[in-house]
Amino acid sequence: xxxxxxxxxxxxxxxxxxxxxxxxxxxxxxxxxxxxxxxxxxxxxxxxxxxxxxxxxxxxxxxxxxxxxxxxxxxxxxxxxxxxxxxxxxxxxxxxxxxxxxxxxxxxxxxxxxxxxxxxxxxxxxxxxxxxxxxxxxxxxxxxxxxxxxxxxxxxxxxxxxxxxxxxxxxxxxxxxxxxxxxxxxxxxxxxxxxxxxxxxxxxxxxxxxxxxxxxxxxxxxxxxxxxxxxxxxxxxxxxxxxxxxxxxxxxxxxxxxxxxxxxxxxxxxxxxxxxxxxxxxxxxxxxxxxxxxxxxxxxxxxxxxxxxxxxxxxxxxxxxxxxxxxxxxxxxxxxxxxxxxxxxxxxxxxx
Numbered sequence: 001x002x003x004x005x006x007x008x009x010x011x012x013x014x015x016x017x018x019x020x021x022x023x024x025x026x027x028x029x030x031x032x033x034x035x036x037x038x039x040x041x042x043x044x045x046x047x048x049x050x051x052x053x054x055x056x057x058x059x060x061x062x063x064x065x066x067x068x069x070x071x072x073x074x075x076x077x078x079x080x081x082x083x084x085x086x087x088x089x090x091x092x093x094x095x096x097x098x099x100x101x102x103x104x105x106x107x108x109x110x111x112x113x114x115x116x117x118x119x120x121x122x123x124x125x126x127x128x129x130x131x132x133x134x135x136x137x138x139x140x141x142x143x144x145x146x147x148x149x150x151x152x153x154x155x156x157x158x159x160x161x162x163x164x165x166x167x168x169x170x171x172x173x174x175x176x177x178x179x180x181x182x183x184x185x186x187x188x189x190x191x192x193x194x195x196x197x198x199x200x201x202x203x204x205x206x207x208x209x210x211x212x213x214x215x216x217x218x219x220x221x222x223x224x225x226x227x228x229x230x231x232x233x234x235x236x237x238x239x240x241x242x243x244x245x246x247x248x249x250x251x252x253x254x255x256x257x258x259x260x261x262x263x264x265x266x267x268x269x270x271x272x273x274x275x276x277x278x279x280x281x282x283x284x285x286x287x288x289x290x291x292x293x294x295x296x297x298x299x300x301x302x303x304x305x306x307x308x309x310x311x312x313x314x315x316x317x318x319x320x321x322x323x324x325x326x327x328x329x330x331x332x333x334x335x336x337x338x339x340x341x342x343x344x345x346x347x348x349x350x351x352x
Contacts, residue, residue: 001253002341005026005027007019007026008024008025010024011024021034026049027048028052029042029043029044029058029345029346030042032057037229038062039060039062040059040060041059042057042059042060043056044056051346053345053348054333054346054348054349055350058345060342061078066085066087066088066198066205069081070091070092073326074095074098079327079328079330079331080325080326080328080331080334081326082325082340082342083197083199083200083203083325084100084198084203084324084325084326085203085204085205086142086144086146086204086207087204087207089144092326097329098326098327098329099327099328099329100324100325101326101336102322102324103322103323103336104156104157104322104323104338105155105200105201105321105323105338106155106158106251106252106255106260106338106340107201107321107323108150108153108249108250108319108320109201109247109248109249109318110150110247110249110317111192111245111246111247111248111315112237112246112275112316113126113129113275113313113314114242114243114244114245114275115275115278115312116243116276116278119184119188120245122184123311123312123313124178124181125178125179125182125184126312126313126316127178127311128174128175128176128179128182128219129179129219129313129316130168130175130313130316131168131170131172131174131175131178132170132172132215132216132218132219133170133212134170135150135319136149138208139319141211142204142207143203143321146203146321146322146324147319147320147321148319149319150317150318150319150320151167152310153260153264153306153309153317154257154302154306155260155320157338158252158255158257159255159257159299160257160298160302160303161257161306162303162307164310164311168317172218175219179219179220186220186221187221188220188222189222189224190221190222190224190244190245191226192209192224192225192244192245192246193225193226193228193233193236193244193246193247194208194233194246195227195228195230195233195247196227196228196229200251200321200323200340201250201251201321202247203321203324206227206247208318209225209227210225212316212318213225233246233247237274238271248274248315250263250264250272251339252338252339254339255338255339257289257298257305258290261282261286261306261309262282262286262289262305265312265314266283266286267283268283268286268287275314275315277309277312279308279309279312281308282305282308282312285301285304285305286305288301289301289302289305323336323338323340330351330352331348331349333349334348335347
């Protein structure tokens with residue numbers, strides 16, 4: 001995985017926690033500069049064992065504003081736009097000089113419930129709200145067809161994926177009825193936190209949160225929406241003191257289902273299990289899945305885990321998106337990968 005690259009033990013011991021500001025590695029590019037919340041610059045490594053990269057520099061620049069990112073791509077200030085906002089997809093599709101590369105993603109997106117906080121500690125309340133949103137309408141309006149409704153905690157591109165029943169179709173009247181059966185009096189209000197920019201698993205960014213907010217309103221929940229930049233957002237939801245609703249998504253790191261269902265919903269992983277979902281059976285099966293070496297047996301284990309999580313509804317499961325980066329015509333050799341990382345950039349070149 002990307003954070004498990006070979007590093008200098010001498011440098012790691014010297015810098016300790018500040019190693020990220022003084023990285024020493026063995027890859028095709030050398031760290032040059034990091035401007036927080038702005039950019040990271042890398043230079044080609046002339047001593048790279050497999051030959052010097054074909055470009056001299058890589059600059060990863062942050063564009064919180066999708067229109068600014070689009071303009072930068074069109075002007076040639078940048079050559080590759082990674083997390084393409086769905087708001088600029090029509091403009092990119094209309095520009096014949098820009099290439100849109102698509103691939104099914106190892107990505108899921110939705111909203112997290114604080115499962116240890118009333119009323120969301122009641123599984124019936126969480127299940128009720130699964131029926132409150134129109135996933136097809138969201139995908140058509142916000143994701144321009146580059147997404148599919150979730151029918152499992154796993155994306156369809158992941159091995160062991162199995163569609164679950166019941167399918168949480170859009171049925172606001174059923175949602176209201178189930179909330180009443182759960183003893184919940186509506187309307188009531190709750191805080192709702194979102195990040196403020198597009199993500200690889202959610203190219204609509206905060207617009208998806210606004211859409212969910214609107215659907216929740218129709219069934220009697222006033223979600224008080226606020227936005228934070230991604231760093232502050234993650235610090236808040238991972239800090240253990242936030243107990244509101246929050247946007248949630250994930251892109252797989254290694255192609256293994258454990259990296260989804262057990263990373264996100266096992267209580268053994270408190271950092272990424274930000275919904276605080278607790279299931280002894282899920283925890284037990286996740287341990288078994290990691291220890292098992294027979295592929296078919298692992299498939300059976302993760303299919304059981306999917307069912308337990310789906311029925312437990314710790315998240316408002318919304319959709320799984322395709323990855324859709326945009327590249328200028330002078331870019332050659334850029335390849336997609338399911339984890340949405342920038343691998344093999346030493347093979348990328350610029351030319352006519």
